Amino acid sequence: MNGAVREWLDERVPLADLVGALRHKTVPHHRYSVWYYFGGVTLFLFGIQVGTGALLLLYYRPSAAEAYESVQFVVTRVPFGWLVRSIHAWSANLMVAGAFAHLFSVLFLHAYRRPRELTWVSGMLLLLLTLAFGFTGYLLPWNEVSFFATRVGTDIVATAPLVGDFLVRFMRGGADVTGATLTRLFGFHVAILPAIATALVAFHLLLVQRHGMSVPPSVEQRANGDPSAVRQMPFLPHFLLRDLFAWTAVLVVLAGLSTFYPWELGTKADPFAPAPAGIRPEWYFLWAFQTLKYVPPSVVGLNGEFVAAAAMGAGALGAVLLPFLLRGTPRARRAVVWVGLGVLGFMAVMTSLALTEGAP
Amino acid sequence: MKRQPWWRLTPTAIALIATTGGARAQSPEEAATTAFRDDVHAAAGVTCASCHTGREGRYDPLPRTAIAPLCARCHSDAAYMRQFDPQVRVDQFLQYQTSAHGRRMAEGEPRVATCSDCHRAHGVRRVRDARSPVAPINVATTCARCHGDPARMTPFGRDAAPPADWSAGVHAAALVERGDTSAPTCSSCHGSHGATPPGVTSAANVCAQCHLREAELFRASPKKEIFDAIGEAECLVCHGNHRIEAPVDSGVGVQDGAVCAPCHDDAGDSGATIRSVREGLDRLSGAVATADAILTRAERAGMLVDAGRIALREAREHQVQSRVLVHAFAGTPFTEAATQGVAAARRAQDTGEAAMRDLQVRRRGLAVATLLVLAFLITLGFKIRRLPDFH
Amino acid sequence: MASDVSGRRNILNWLLGIWGGGVFGSVLYPVARYLVPPEIAEATTRTVSAGSAAALPPNSGRVVPFGSQPAIVIRTPGGELRAFSATCTHLDCTVQYRADLQRIWCACHNGQYDLTGRNVEGPPPRPLEAYDVNVRDDEIVIARRS
Known part of the structure; x- marks a missing residue:
């Protein structure tokens, strides 16, 4: 029976090829191997987001009049709605954290080197997409905090010369944050961004399969420049089971966080109310938010906020194109580590400043 | 009636308009002319000479005793006033003559209030104009100019405390802070043109305009007869007059400081009734507070407790009702309302407790799932360690 | 082994x-x-059923829950259905219909509203918020105006 089914399937689906390829796939095993799991964890969380996001769509209504009520309905009336929504919110945050951990591990292990430049570029674009998911999803419950955070966030774009007004109109779907903004960000969040993200994830994974995992230069050196001397772990079943272990652990953490710290809904947004005190964006935008506070209003005749935002944009662009800007020398790699540590330290300091400042 | 064309303004007024905004000190006449431009009388075609004798630019002030009769020349003439407002009242002067102010003024005492003291002399506005000193929100301030000033009140043997007392009470809070213009101010009880201290019984009639149920209950209760017999005012005995504070449950009782204590002690039927009413009030407010606390906890945890909120609302209404029913001064109707209130609060509490239990179920469900996951992880760990070596 | x-x-x-x-x-x-699907198919904050229309004779009223707030549905002596928030604008007591006065009445401070919800007597500072009324078969459905 089993054999007959397999035969029937084999004739139609190239399953055996796929399993065979995976059987031959190996993963380098060394003291930094643990960092390889962060990509998988981020992918797993992305899957959770797709799943819970699809579930939320069954009850969510993207209009200013009904968005808040529909989320409230999900949380209070739908069986396990509270769990689905909380997992979606918590998983989003863990996914951002996972993506950042993946990014910095790849950076510090120099996995962006030839021939993996495009893997890096697609990964960086995926990180930016993740942030865009966070930004667009934040407004959807239409509560007070997210409403004003979105207003402030889009205001920064307005500081750009010439195109600023157009960009703000583009993001808000009008002059101000309204129901039109909600519908628009909803469209981005559930259709446009997922389509792009899925394509990019597929591309990213394809490249990972094509090139295999990168071995850090320090490990290579210890193996006297002979990559084949590095121990290899079979992907099937050794690595996959470890991946499974990590994913299940993440799942239980998510369930625990969602049950004990359900994501708050807050109060419904009132566009005519004055902005409440303590408006702040999601934690992963805090460092940028805080930096903008320290920027003088005017820098060499330009709007200070715009200069800071442009500098951050340039930094992001530089990060995306990093593999092409770098020579493959050990000195350049050391510089990358120092710059990476500097950026990480800056983000940490700014975030902690923002957190302590906000505290009463 | 149209405003006056500019060529009919007095030379002083023209000079004043020409130098509008000038910082120099105005003479009394100039100040009067400026104020008069916004006066309702100016719009009605009244001029300086309508009230004042003298020649243009130099008018004589009116003696204070002559002011009210002067105003009455028009304001008591129904046929004349009708052309400005067909529904206007014309009894103000009649009322004024019955008032404490008017009677003294008629006796030749010029220090008491007359029309212009409250309405202003040259900047008279309609009562419904919020800038008018006699608009509901401004009445207390206007009266307090004299009645809150000990220097003015002492010669008449009067206390200057009432305005400050009123300001500390619930009605001032309702009027000034909430902008509830139906809240009583000085004139609501004392009258305006006929202002006079209300008698013992008429004060309760004023209270009954809004506090109808309390008045009905009181008048049907045995207290009514007793209070009438001993000559005590109805509401004022317990609630005071000017400084009427929000009533509190602890006011009911026979202990020191309670409003019943001056007449009642612990003994006898009345003492027992008072104690049982107080117990009922306390039980109800305790039940409401407990239910509210648990509902709030459940809401914070993300649970839906609409049914509980509705029940709590009902309990609060029974609480309001039962506090009203205290004015029946008997056990029965009060106990009924209080019991219903406690029952509603209990229902609200049950809803809250059910929500909290539901929350526990969630956590227990998570615990089961977590155990399964942990078992899976441990087994998986073993499995990984037992995989064939890949070296 | x-x-x-x-x-x-x-x-x-x-x-x-x-x-x-x-x-x-x-x-x-x-x-x-x-x-x-949950028992209640959608969020009830905008519309709510207020019971049978036939069971509400002219010159009477009925208080129904609207979310966690009360609403009052009245049938005027002329036979027209109207709905308002039942929370008195004075001190948040729940109002009721008084057939003898032909008015909506608040027992707490004798506040009165006419049949269009306007505050006409007593302390209420504002009119009652009006809701839309529709009748589906025999069921009265009231909806918050957006």
Whole structure:
């Protein structure tokens, strides 16, 4: 029976090829191997987001009049709605954290080197997409905090010369944050961004399969420049089971966080109310938010906020194109580590400043 | 009636308009002319000479005793006033003559209030104009100019405390802070043109305009007869007059400081009734507070407790009702309302407790799932360690 | 010895399958429950059923819950249905219909509203918020105006 089914399937689906390829796939095993799991964890969380996001769509209504009520309905009336929504919110945050951990591990292990430049570029674009998911999803419950955070966030774009007004109109779907903004960000969040993200994830994974995992230069050196001397772990079943272990652990953490710290809904947004005190964006935008506070209003005749935002944009662009800007020398790699540590330290300091400042 | 064309303004007024905004000190006449431009009388075609004798630019002030009769020349003439407002009242002067102010003024005492003291002399506005000193929100301030000033009140043997007392009470809070213009101010009880201290019984009639149920209950209760017999005012005995504070449950009782204590002690039927009413009030407010606390906890945890909120609302209404029913001064109707209130609060509490239990179920469900996951992880760990070596 | 090891591995695989099935079940169960439509099909904050229209004779009123707030549905002596928030604008007591006055009345401070919800007597500072009324078959449905 089993054999007959397999035969029937084999004739139609190239399953055996796929399993065979995976059987031959190996993963380098060394003291930094643990960092390889962060990509998988981020992918797993992305899957959770797709799943819970699809579930939320069954009850969510993207209009200013009904968005808040529909989320409230999900949380209070739908069986396990509270769990689905909380997992979606918590998983989003863990996914951002996972993506950042993946990014910095790849950076510090120099996995962006030839021939993996495009893997890096697609990964960086995926990180930016993740942030865009966070930004667009934040407004959807239409509560007070997210409403004003979105207003402030889009205001920064307005500081750009010439195109600023157009960009703000583009993001808000009008002059101000309204129901039109909600519908628009909803469209981005559930259709446009997922389509792009899925394509990019597929591309990213394809490249990972094509090139295999990168071995850090320090490990290579210890193996006297002979990559084949590095121990290899079979992907099937050794690595996959470890991946499974990590994913299940993440799942239980998510369930625990969602049950004990359900994501708050807050109060419904009132566009005519004055902005409440303590408006702040999601934690992963805090460092940028805080930096903008320290920027003088005017820098060499330009709007200070715009200069800071442009500098951050340039930094992001530089990060995306990093593999092409770098020579493959050990000195350049050391510089990358120092710059990476500097950026990480800056983000940490700014975030902690923002957190302590906000505290009463 | 149209405003006056500019060529009919007095030379002083023209000079004043020409130098509008000038910082120099105005003479009394100039100040009067400026104020008069916004006066309702100016719009009605009244001029300086309508009230004042003298020649243009130099008018004589009116003696204070002559002011009210002067105003009455028009304001008591129904046929004349009708052309400005067909529904206007014309009894103000009649009322004024019955008032404490008017009677003294008629006796030749010029220090008491007359029309212009409250309405202003040259900047008279309609009562419904919020800038008018006699608009509901401004009445207390206007009266307090004299009645809150000990220097003015002492010669008449009067206390200057009432305005400050009123300001500390619930009605001032309702009027000034909430902008509830139906809240009583000085004139609501004392009258305006006929202002006079209300008698013992008429004060309760004023209270009954809004506090109808309390008045009905009181008048049907045995207290009514007793209070009438001993000559005590109805509401004022317990609630005071000017400084009427929000009533509190602890006011009911026979202990020191309670409003019943001056007449009642612990003994006898009345003492027992008072104690049982107080117990009922306390039980109800305790039940409401407990239910509210648990509902709030459940809401914070993300649970839906609409049914509980509705029940709590009902309990609060029974609480309001039962506090009203205290004015029946008997056990029965009060106990009924209080019991219903406690029952509603209990229902609200049950809803809250059910929500909290539901929350526990969630956590227990998570615990089961977590155990399964942990078992899976441990087994998986073993499995990984037992995989064939890949070296 | 070898059969011992493979036996132990077999047990391990069995256990893994059982626990894995449990984990899978505890993911699937909430999802399945989530997919089943809830008893109340949509958020009730905008519209709510206010009972039978036939059971509400002219010159009478009925207080119904609207979310966690009360609403009042009245049928005027002329036979028209109207609905308002039942929260008195004075001190938040719940109002009721007084057939003898032909008005909406608040027992707390004798506040009165006419049949269009306007505050006409007593302390209420504002009119009652009016709701839309529709009748589906015999069911009165009231809706908050957007």
